[in-house]
Amino acid sequence: MKNTKIAIASGKGGTGKTTVATNLAVTLQETLKKPIQLIDCDIEEPNDSIFFDVAPTSSKEVRIIVPTILEDKCSFCGICSDTCEYSAIAILKEAKKKFISEDLCHGCNACFHFCPENAMAKKNKILGSVNFYDIDNLKIIEGKLNISETMPTPVLRETLKEMDTNKLTILDAPPGTSCSMVTTISEADYVILVTEPTPFGLHDLKLAAEVLFDMKKPTGVIINRAGLGDNKIYEYLKEVHLPILLEIPFDKKIAEIYSKGNLIIESMPEYKKQFLNVYNQIKLTLEGES
Numbered sequence: 091m092k093n094t095k096i097a098i099a100s101g102k103g104g105t106g107k108t109t110v111a112t113n114l115a116v117t118l119q120e121t122l123k124k125p126i127q128l129i130d131c132d133i134e135e136p137n138d139s140i141f142f143d144v145a146p147t148s149s150k151e152v153r154i155i156v157p158t159i160l161e162d163k164c165s166f167c168g169i170c171s172d173t174c175e176y177s178a179i180a181i182l183k184e185a186k187k188k189f190i191s192e193d194l195c196h197g198c199n200a201c202f203h204f205c206p207e208n209a210m211a212k213k214n215k216i217l218g219s220v221n222f223y224d225i226d227n228l229k230i231i232e233g234k235l236n237i238s239e240t241m242p243t244p245v246l247r248e249t250l251k252e253m254d255t256n257k258l259t260i261l262d263a264p265p266g267t268s269c270s271m272v273t274t275i276s277e278a279d280y281v282i283l284v285t286e287p288t289p290f291g292l293h294d295l296k297l298a299a300e301v302l303f304d305m306k307k308p309t310g311v312i313i314n315r316a317g318l319g320d321n322k323i324y325e326y327l328k329e330v331h332l333p334i335l336l337e338i339p340f341d342k343k344i345a346e347i348y349s350k351g352n353l354i355i356e357s358m359p360e361y362k363k364q365f366l367n368v369y370n371q372i373k374l375t376l377e378g379e380s
Contacts, residue, residue, distance in 0.1 A: 109354065114369065152233075153216050160210070178195040261274055284311075
């Protein structure tokens with residue numbers, strides 16, 4: 091289990107995914123006495139670092155190359171527009187006008203290769219950053235997409251490149267079932283789905299679970315705010331044979347701890363044993379499959 095990668099995912103935002111990721115990471119760092127890395131892949135709204143109130147020790151920008159058109163060379167042939175798979179370039183041949191959408195550009199560079207006039211110039215565009223935090227034996231790697239940017243994939247890709255495969259890793263995945271979520275959990279050996287026992291929670295849990303079934307990922311569930319809503323979520327988990335790893339009750343004290351940016355295990359130490367038990371259940375599952 092030394093190099094195991096555990097992803098924390100959810101079908102919707104607000105279920106407590108980050109709460110689970112941060113508390114599990116610190117529990118393992120303190121009890122296993124070995125270096126742990128927590129990778130915040132929720133790059134549109136990363137907030138793992140908030141629970142530690144520390145500044146980044148280092149940071150690097152994430153950039154892609156986008157094209158600009160040199161008008162003195164361009165013949166307005168339209169080959170660049172026809173080549174672009176993402177409709178980021180529009181050429182009006184008769185009017186001799188051009189338009190490039192940097193928001194749609196994926197930085198594939200195909201237009202540079204196919205332009206017969208060599209009329210494409212390269213421009214660096216900063217999409218976001220990868221930030222690094224060091225807290226004792228816990229290392230946090232945080233991907234962060236700049237405000238107003240619409241291209242999360244390059245930032246996520248650069249964030250995952252920083253993962254040390256020789257360390258036990260917690261991957262805090264983006265909520266939902268988008269490409270970013272799938273990319274994150276594809277790196278994982280085991281996935282924890284965090285949900286809540288409400289109609290919305292059940293609906294989105296089903297969507298996320300179907301993705302994991304298709305990917306054949308070992309999966310368990312943590313039910314947050316247990317006691318809220320009804321029992322339909324339990325019926326569904328029994329039906330699809332997904333194990334419940336932990337139930338966190340619908341508790342005002344826990345909500346207050348979270349709202350202050352604190353860890354549950356610090357204010358309620360008894361939960362450290364429960365998060366360690368989650369890890370031990372995962373360990374038994376993976377050892378049984380090997």
